[in-house]
Amino acid sequence: MAVLVTGGAGYIGSHTVAALLERGEEIVIVDNLQQGHREAVLGGKLYEGDLRDEAFLDQVFKENSIDAVIHFAANSLVGESMTNPGKYYHNNVYGTLCLLEAMNKNGVKRIVFSSTAATYGEPERVPIDEHDRTVPTNAYGETKLAMEKMMKWFDTAHGIHYVSLRYFNAAGAHASGKIGEDHSPETHLIPIVLQAALGQRPHISVFGDDYPTEDGTCIRDYIHVSDLADAHVLAVDRLRRGEDSAVYNLGNGQGFSVKQVIDIARNVTEREIPVVMEARRAGDPAVLIASSDRARKELGWQPKRDKLDDIIRSAWQWHSANPNGYGKN
Missing domain, CATH: 3.90.25.10 (UDP-galactose 4-epimerase, domain 1)
Structure with missing residues (x-):
């Protein structure tokens, strides 16, 4: 059985692919390569395409025995989200809807979601706890929160269990030196x-x-990107054990x-x-x-x-x- 990694050619996605490869997982990657890099994919089967393409996504699920999904694919620039919120709702929210519907259609019941601590907005206290209020102050954080809520209702209706991981700043590079951070524009x-x-x-x-x-x-x-990758792999393990859906903060x-x-x-x-x-x-x-x-x-x-x-x-x-x-x- 394979793990599908959406956005697996991106910064954190490619490091998670590397972590999965290190423990011998079969991996399928979907990335439209708008921000990702083909050279960052160290292994697995790469499909170039968009989550919003229903026929393409259905092909990916039909051609592979997928038992879990790790979902990174999203636009993530806070400033851009405030000037072009439509882009973020269409790619992030609608893209996730297409993914969840494809998972349900193909009987895949586990998803790990790369969320963000931007879902909290202005913090009530520090350090931020998972039970603190979620009042995003930008469209990016709002779309990520909407994606989390969508997963909750797909879990209720269709039994698709999820783990949502909320974190701030990823940094660093893989110990092999083969992959690292390459964004355009760079905002970190x-x-x-x-x-x-x-x-x-x-x-x-x-x-x-x-x-x-x-x-x-x-x-x-700030968290090392490989530590973040490890958390996503551990979240897959949690879902494979049959445990309930959950939300976790990741912090240093x-x-x-x-x-x-x-x-x-x-x-x-x-x-x-x-x-x-x-x-x-x-x-x-x-x-x-x-x-x-x-x-x-x-x-x-x-x-x-x-x-x-x-x-x-x-x-x-x-x-x-x-x-x-x-x-x-």
């Missing part, structure tokens, strides 16, 4: 900092240094400030990283950290690469070896 802090170290950006902008934190800059939760257990990220990147790269202070961005909370106590207890998930130095070092190894991303060196 660590790769942007490393692009500045490589001279690909004139500086790194820091948006606000007057927050109520130790050094005045925002604090965020501690937060790191923007200044900390830049300072450690300077030490790791031994490069100058110019900084320009900018005004605060609207809607940026001072501290965002997710509690992962429940995932640790129920999934048995334990981050193995939780030191920020190690996370940034693995990212630097990828970016310095692949300064122009996949297939462009």
Whole structure:
């Protein structure tokens, strides 16, 4: 039996494919390659196509014996979601509806969903708990929450059990050095900092240094991408054991400030990283950290690469070896 990974040519998806390969799973990948990279797929059977294409998706299920799905395929740029929400509802929500209907039609009853801690919006408390209110402040987070709710009702109506994983910032690269982070445009802090170290950006902008934190800059939760991949694999195991649907936060257990990220990147790269202070961005909370106590207890998930130095070092190894991303060196 195979695991279907949608968006498996993307950043976190490709690392999850690698984790599945390492334990001998049969893997089927669906990716439209709008953001994903064929070169990031280290194995398995890759289908290039869109979840919203009913005939294509039905073909994938008919040609393979699939017993579980890991769902990454989605647009994920917060800023873009606010200027073009229709794109996010059509791709994220409608795409997920098509996937769930295809699963139901073909008798596949397990799905692990790559969600986001953006479903919470402005946190009521830190660290954020799974029982905290979900009031997204952007269209991206709203569509992810809608996708979760859809899975809940498909579970009620059709017995499709799900595990939804909510997390903030993935970073780092695979230990093999073969795959890493290559987005266009790049919006994540660590790769942007490393692009500045490589001279690909004139500086790194820091948006606000007057927050109520130790050094005045925002604090965020960073998790090594391979630790995230491990959590998705453990979630598949939970569903295969026949356990109920569940929602889990994934967090490092501690937060790191923007200044900390830049300072450690300077030490790791031994490069100058110019900084320009900018005004605060609207809607940026001072501290965002997710509690992962429940995932640790129920999934048995334990981050193995939780030191920020190690996370940034693995990212630097990828970016310095692949300064122009996949297939462009």
